[in-house]
Amino acid sequence: MIFRVERMRHWWTLLGEDDHADIVGFFGKFPPFMRLPVDRGLLEALASLWDPTHCCFSIGEVDLVPTMEEYAELLQLDRAFSETPVIPIRGPRSNRCLEKYLGFDYCSSTLARDFIAGKKGWKKFRINAFKIAFAGIFLFPTSAGRIDLGVIPIVFSEGRSIIPAILCETVRSLSHCRRQGEGVPMFCTQLLQLWFCSHLRHFYRLQTPYHFERHTVSQTVDIALPFTGNSRDWASYLLDLPLGEWSWKVTWGPAVWKPWTHCALFDGVPLPGVWGCTGYYPSLALRQFGGVQYPPRLGDLDAVTFDYIPSEDMWRLLSRVEVIWEGPPFGGRPTVRPGHITFFGVSLSSGVSLHCLREKASAARVESLRSTLHHNSVAVANVRRDLVAQRGNVSTLRTMNEFIREQLEISEDAKEQLEENLAEAREQLETEQAERTRVQDELDSLRSYTQALVDPATGRPQDIVALRRALDASEEALTSARTSMGVMRVQISVLQGDNGVLQSELDLVHDALESNASWLNQEGFPVVTSLHQINPGDGFFGY
Secondary structure: OHHHHHHHHHHHHHOOHHHHHHHHHHHOOOHHHHHOOOOHHHHHHHHHOEEOOOOEEEEOOEEEOOOHHHHHHHHOOOOOOOOOEOOOOOOOOOOHHHHHHHOOOOOOHHHHHHHHHOOOOOHHHHHHHHHHHHHHHHHOOOOOOOOOOOHHHHHOOOOOEOHHHHHHHHHHHHHHHHHHOOOOOOOOHHHHHHHHHOOEHHHHHHOOOOOOOOOHHHHHHOOOOOOOOOHHHHHHHHHOOOHHHEOOOOOOOOOOEOOOOOOOOOOOEEEEOOOEEEEEOHHHHHHHHOOOOOOOOOOHHHHHOEEOOOOHHHHHHHHHHHHHHHOOOOOOOOEEEOOEEEOOOOOOOOOOOHHHHHHHHHHHHHHHHHHHHHHHHHHHHHHHHHHHHHHHHHHHHHHHHHHHHHHHHHHHHHHHHHHHHHHHHHHHHHHHHHHHHHHHHHHHHHHHHHHHOEOOOOOOEHHHHHHHHHHHHHHHHHHHHHHHHHHHHHHHHHHHHHHHHHHHHHHHHHHHHHHOHHHHHHHHHHHHHHHHHHOOOOOOOOO
8 A cells, every 4th residue: 555655646746737736626635645644543443433323433422423514625625515426327337438538448568657657648548547546546445455446437427526425435434344343444544534633632733724724734744643552542542532632623614614414305414435325414513513413313324325236226225315415405504603503595406396396305205204114114123133132131131140149149158157267267376376375484484494403513404414423423334344344254265265175185085985994994083083183163074
């Protein structure tokens, strides 16, 4: 999109003054729009604040409606906008219309430079191409990014106004995005942003009044936004904005406004566009012109809200819209001055008799009543379906209410249980505090008892002194016992040596007894006698 905008701006600089005058005479003073940056966060916030039922921006206590009069003044057309909108032509759309307005079936790449530069006598086609490109890129963009053929009959409908189509696609796109919760803006976002910002006091203070300066668009484009952020931040900012920070009237409006208030057949203004038809309630916008705002009769716009899907119903509805615009016209176009509204008559076209007008009005009124009855029947059926759905919702709400009550009772029981636990915890805390006091008292008593046990002579507790003395005595006894044990071990070693000698002698005697008993009689007896003399107090073998 930015690339195409830059190309359009460059294309505009290549056109001559005569071409500029021709294009500005139809679109108004639009060149500053091509350099206006669109704040995406503000645009998404405005879409979320759009009321598709009343076709207005509902922001707290502020209801703002984009109107044909304000859009026409904002574009600064040299003449007031035409009271006849562009009605789509009967028949399918075809690329053959490009041959009529551009002069060729296709554009060769070798001719592109000559076409833009204005050579080969293509001045008329060059202007037509720029008009189509500007309308398809800025005024009526598509989600696919292509220029729709539907803009061609609007651009080249001489004597008819383009303002209703611009406003129609703005209202249709905002309502679609609001109902679906998403979507691509298929309208002039620059014009909507500039119109909306002009109703902020921030811009009102910085703009030059209309009768002092005509370059309102150029001046407003250079004013920075008072806030930047995403869509949620913008929505919060606008909803929190005090009423004194809004400006109902714009600085670039005329001293006396002459807006539409209602149509002769219903309370609204039909707006035929490029891809469909809709309308808006001008009574909600009277405060923007210095008048008194009053609520409209809702539902009247349903009869003129439809998409352009070729069928008999579409052409019938378009014929009705054309009748509404062409005759009889609006019931009264008031002159609005600050504080009061006055009506004046609207002259009828010469050559049309009053009888014909009355017949057309009666037929249109009957058709309107039939359509209204049909839509009311549909609305009643929808209300009945909604009532059935609401009954189901009531049953669901009752079930949820019972569940909530049960949860509340459970919460009350839990609360009582918590209070009991809290009381028990408090009692336990008091018991622990008493136990702590008792332990502290016992500790103090133990400290006093310990201090009483200290021996004044040594500065040590008496029991420890006695224990040390007993330990010293035990160590002395242990040392004496160890010494006695050493002596006994020496004696045992000596006895063991003597025992070995005796054992050897005993072995010799035993061998001798076995070998020769006579030897025992001769030599053994003296040996035994000598052994007996060595140990006279022991037994035979010293036992």
